Amino acid sequence: MTVVVLLGAPGAGKGTQAGILAERFGIPHVATGDLFRSAVRDGSPVGLEARRYMERGQLVPDDITIRMLLDRLEQPDAKDGVILDGFPRNRAQAEALDAALAERGVSVDRAASIEVPTDELVRRLSGRWVCRDAGHVYNEHTNPPRLVGVCDIDGSPLIQRDDDTAETIRARLTLQLASLEDVVDHYASAGVLKTVDGVHSIDEVTDALVRAIGRARDGQEVV
Ligand SMILES: [Zn+2]
Numbered sequence: 674m675t676v677v678v679l680l681g682a683p684g685a686g687k688g689t690q691a692g693i694l695a696e697r698f699g700i701p702h703v704a705t706g707d708l709f710r711s712a713v714r715d716g717s718p719v720g721l722e723a724r725r726y727m728e729r730g731q732l733v734p735d736d737i738t739i740r741m742l743l744d745r746l747e748q749p750d751a752k753d754g755v756i757l758d759g760f761p762r763n764r765a766q767a768e769a770l771d772a773a774l775a776e777r778g779v780s781v782d783r784a785a786s787i788e789v790p791t792d793e794l795v796r797r798l799s800g801r802w803v804c805r806d807a808g809h810v811y812n813e814h815t816n817p818p819r820l821v822g823v824c825d826i827d828g829s830p831l832i833q834r835d836d837d838t839a840e841t842i843r844a845r846l847t848l849q850l851a852s853l854e855d856v857v858d859h860y861a862s863a864g865v866l867k868t869v870d871g872v873h874s875i876d877e878v879t880d881a882l883v884r885a886i887g888r889a890r891d892g893q894e895v896v
Contacts, residue, residue, distance in 0.1 A: 675754030681787035705759035784860035789871040
C-alpha cells in the first residue's frame with residue numbers, strides 16, 4: 674500500500690491534481706471533507722460521532738478524523754494505497770497520523786508539496802466574483818464572464834464578497850501557510866518530501882507530481 678499525502682495552500686491546485694493523480698495511479702483520492710460527508714451519510718459509529726461536532730459548528734477532533742481515515746484505508750478500493758488531501762493540516766495531526774498508521778504497519782510513503790508563491794496564491798484566490806441576483810460564480814482568471822462585471826446567465830452585476838478581497842485572503846493565507854510549513858517540515862525530516870513547482874500548467878504540474886510520487890511507488894530511493 675502506498676500512502677501519499679498531497680500538500681499545498683488554498684489556490685495551489687491541490688484538489689484538481691489529487692483527482693487527476695488518483696485516476697493516473699488507480700488509487701482513491703481521499704479528501705477530508707468527502708470523508709466526513711460519507712461517514713455521516715453511511716451512519717457509521719465514527720460518522721455519528723463526527724456529526725455531533727459538525728451539528729454544533731465545531732471542528733471534528735483529530736482522533737475522530739484519523740479513525741475515519743483508517744476506516745477508509747480498509748476499503749477494498751484502497752488496497753494499493755490512497756492520496757490524502759486536506760489532512761494533516763498541522764504538525765500535531767501529522768504526528769498523530771504517523772502513529773496511527775504505524776500501528777497498522779504502514780507509513781506515509783511520499784508527501785508531495787505543490788509550491789506556489791503567496792502573491793500568486795492571492796492573485797488566484799482573489800479573482801472570484803459572484804452575481805448579485807443568483808450567486809453564479811466566476812473567476813476572472815479561470816472562468817471569466819463574457820462581459821466584464823456582468824453575469825452571463827442573468828445579466829445581473831457581479832460583486833466581490835468581503836471574504837474574497839485580496840486583503841482578507843492574504844490575512845487568512847498567512848495563518849494557513851504557517852501550519853502548512855510545519856507539515857512540510859515534518860515530512861522533510863521524515864525524508865519523504867518532494868516539492869513541485871505549482872506555477873505551471875495543470876498538465877506540467879501533474880507530470881512533475883507523477884515523477885515525484887511514482888518513484889516512491891516503485892520502491893526506489895525516497896529522497
Ligand atoms: Zn447570475
